Amino acid sequence: MDLQRQPVLEMRGISRSFPGVRALHEANLRLHAGEIHSLMGQNGAGKSTLIKVLTGVHAPDSGEMHLHGQCIQPVSPLAAQRLGIATVYQEVNLCPNLSVAENIFIGRFPVSRGKIDWAELNREARDELGRLGLEIDVTASLDSFPVAIQQMVAIARAVSMDSRVLILDEPTSSLDDDEVEQLFSIMRGLKGRGVAILFVTHFLDQVYAISDRITVMRNGECEGEYLPAELDRMALISKMIGRAYVAPSEAAAAEEKRAENARDSLMSVCGFGRRGLMQPLDLDLRRGEVLGLGGLLGSGRTETARLLFGADKADSGDIEFKDGIHNNTRPFSSPREAIRAGLGYCPEDRKTDGIIAELSVRENIVLALQARRGWLRGIPLKQQRTIADRYISLLGISTPDAEKPIGKLSGGNQQKAMLARWLATDPSILILDEPTRGIDVAAKQEIMEQVLALCRKGLSILFISSDLDETVRVSHRVAVLRDRNKVGELAGSEVDEGSIMQVIAGSEI
């Protein structure tokens, strides 16, 4: 790869802040013609913000972008597209009800004598797809094809508009191996035609299979640009999480391990899974422990949590409670059942799955408790206030009063209120999915301390975080997931970043 050439696209010193969060700080990115460039980073590292700046969704606060040496400032995805920067997302942004050919050319139909020339349209579409090595019935509606093909159609649309820069934003998240391989052959074909491809993925295997170069981002900054040959998996992971392998302290570990074995099991699941969502896995959660779920984004952490909680119904596996709160071994078929059995779940996406934005902090806090009591036995307002006030002061939720709509609070306070919602139900098991995401450092610290304090009181916690350091600090044991499969479990002294990284990377411990 000739690195001396002038890049097709260069982003320099891009910064962008959102209220309370610095999403990008002096980020740089260079894309060359005819290369596949992987963009790697943890959740919140700034990848998606960078792409949104590039495609005109967000304007940068500072920094400049050059395309073919000319300064550009796209104001919308459409404007970016006109400049030749096309994006294909994980969710296909096409019209499922239209035919494949229409999806490629809509907005630019060939017209002859005042009407759409369907024969010409279909021929051109077949040509365009043929160049990508795809032969499908272009007159069939798009939704009759699997997502993989739909994505390729989206790529065909992008390419047919003479795009010189193609951004593939997690295109492989919902594809199987064969489909990924086919996508890769298309990407290689495009590379041969001189298209610059920016590839975002969470799958390490894929990065090494296809990339010409890798840019790693962390905390809104560009950590660096590497050739795959220069950067082995361990190095890549440590650059993504920003920490190198550290040897654990032996004595402390031995102590921990003794305490570990003393705990008795509270809930164990066996062969728990759902076709197409999560491979069957076994988990054992003990009383008063924090079980961390390690793994990169997309490894199946949230899926596991949702299956356990009954948000998605598991189609295989047994669940067993040691103290008989839940009598049969059937997986929960709804969150309601799980809550009755003493579970609580703080979902990853607080805005869509967690808070009821227009309702007050008080109402949000008592909701789960009330749901468990049923609608008939309403909690008197006075008692609701007491509960709300207790948790507001206990968790330090900063709100003028309990009646403020929760949507108006900051992310950290919303998260604390979610925590309060579940604590109010007095659960025996709490699943925390990214409880510290999008939260400032101080609030993060507080929430983590709360979690540990709860644990000392006998609550069991299933903890999910993209921040490996956080996982290691709070977890007694860590189950490691890779590609929607449980690949290992670490306990006591083994719980350290290095070991987890090794398991994630797929090498033996």
Add this chain to the structure above:
Amino acid sequence: MSGAARRRINLQRVPMIVTMVLFVLMFGSGTFAYNFSAQVFLNLFIDNAFLIVTAMGMTFVILSGGIDLSVGSVIALTTMISAVLIEHHHWSPFAVIPLVLVLGAGFGAVMGAVIHYFKLQAFIVTLAGMFLARGLCYLLSIDTITINEPLYTAISQHRIELWGELFISWNVIIALGVVALAVFIAHFTSFGRNVYAIGGNERSALLMGLPVARTRVLVYTLSGFCSALAGVIFTFYMLSGYGLHAQGMELDAIAAAVIGGTLLSGGAGYMIGTVFGVLILGLIQTLITFDGSLSAWWTKIAIGILLCVFCVLQRVIEHRAAADKRGGGNASGKLSEAKSAADKTVQPVVVSSHAAPMSSPVFAAPQGNQA
């Protein structure tokens, strides 16, 4: 090529085909039981010409993912304005007809603009439009105004002889013209395809750079125009203007579109299907009239049942389509077919040595997260 793909398309057409078959069966049994003549078939067009025209506009609106509840009252308003101008102010029909058509289109355009730019729900805006148009009728007059103008009566009474005893009216010619035009617009113009695109996925349509605003406003304009034209036809048919004309017509038009196979969530449907929907509605009425023992209200119940059956059918088809995509075997079958084609054209590339065997063994289903 892909069998599954073809089946999916057929799946989309199923309601329309069911409607056509149902129509033939119903008409056949009518012929058998009551000796329907060919004129009965033509009468379906003569008596429902205005509904066909209205339903064309409604189909466009529903295809775009909206709904227009104002059509019935726009028809009434058109008859009213026509009658008042012609009978009270002695205008020429050649001035009146273009004027009402422009008014109808303008009325639709305003509603479309309000819906799009203020992001309001279509049904509430057109509901207000419905109130407004009906109210305006009564502002003009609360009585029936009979039209005696020679041109109107001539058109109204003119029979276009086909062969033998058979005949149709001018209204039928206009309606069939509108159908032809609607089919052309829907399938052979960019505007038509944009309507389908917006109905299929508005966000995608925006991201693909389609003129969503213009298309949406135009769709309601078209519907307003169709209603006004239907109002003109209705005036020919009834030879009067009255504020209570065409009451509940919006429901008939929606029902015709749904029975004809137009997906209520938008994005799928055919103009011809809607025509058959109208014909079935007309046929139900005819059958009940011929029967004599059944009372008129059975029409409403029958339409309600049909509507219900077709709505459930739509849901079932949507479920099937979703299940189709979830079923891994089916999808990968298609893919391997496509893939073998790909292998022919793209040279195999040696997988970089870094890649430990492409490990991810899971990921069986192409659709990762169905909530």
Add this chain to the structure above:
Amino acid sequence: MRRGPRAILELRRHSLVWPLLTLLAIIIVDCFVNPGFLHVGSRDGHLFGALVDIANRAAPLMLVSLGMTLVIAVRGIDISVGAVVAISAAVAATMIGGTLVIENGAPVYISKFPMVLALLTAVVVAGLCGMWNGALVAGLSMQPIIATLILMVAGRGIAQLLTDGQIVTVYYPPYFFLGSGYLFGLPFSLFIVAFVLAILLGLTRFTALQLFIQSVGVNPVASRLAGLNARALTFWVYTFCGVCAGIAGLIISSNVKSADGNNAGLLLELDAILAVTLGGTSLAGGRYNLWGSVIGALIIQTLTYTIYSIGVPPEVNLVVKAIVVFAVCLMQSSAFRAMVFRRGTALGAEA
């Protein structure tokens, strides 16, 4: 962005301010048109006067609006209420019927079935109609407007089927008490409304119904994850709406002493939606306001009264309603507010 919206938000907090002001404005207009408007007199121990009359006539609309409020709060809509009114009226009227018999020299009216049975049956049938809607919406996940459109179309047919296409006249005075009787000097229909409203307010006060309905209306996904059974809730809300429409149907038919399958409750669904919106409940679901809907219904009835008393044809009412709907919708549209208050920053444009 600076001041305007904040002031508006403050006002919107007190959600009853706007409906009350609107009602007050119309009443003031009425006072000018008809100086005796506010006069409430007493005759035979019954209160009478324009205000009493308006309240009495508004009773069915208030009932339907209460049901509609909850349906709208769970992100739904029920356009079949008018048809359900007709069905319930038809059931009650045909079951009661009534004949005049001379017994021991005194005229006595006899109903076909005991009146209580007839009333109960009518309400149960209306509840079944609501369940049908609820099953389509919650069970089959149909769009509410379409699901209820089915019953709207077929319901009138069913009502006519029950009455055999005739307008069934009732000759049974006890039945008339529902719609035109007086209790403690006030129209009896108001007590029915008060009873239903009291039940709802009681449920709001002592159960978690309001919390659940609002949660499901604002965020169904998060509500499910918090352990609510959103489907069952939606189903029962539609059922309740059907029951409300059924009771309204009884009042209406009792008031006119007959049941007309074609015209009973015509356009009532539209008035109910309008009343709910006027009362400050957003059509997008979530927060709802029962008192607001009651006031909304009163606004509509007062408006009708005003138009009658001004002397314009009553049908003009429709134009006024149309303008009111437009105005209320625009006020609820965030795009419109942004446009007005930001002085035309092209926000909604070419979105």
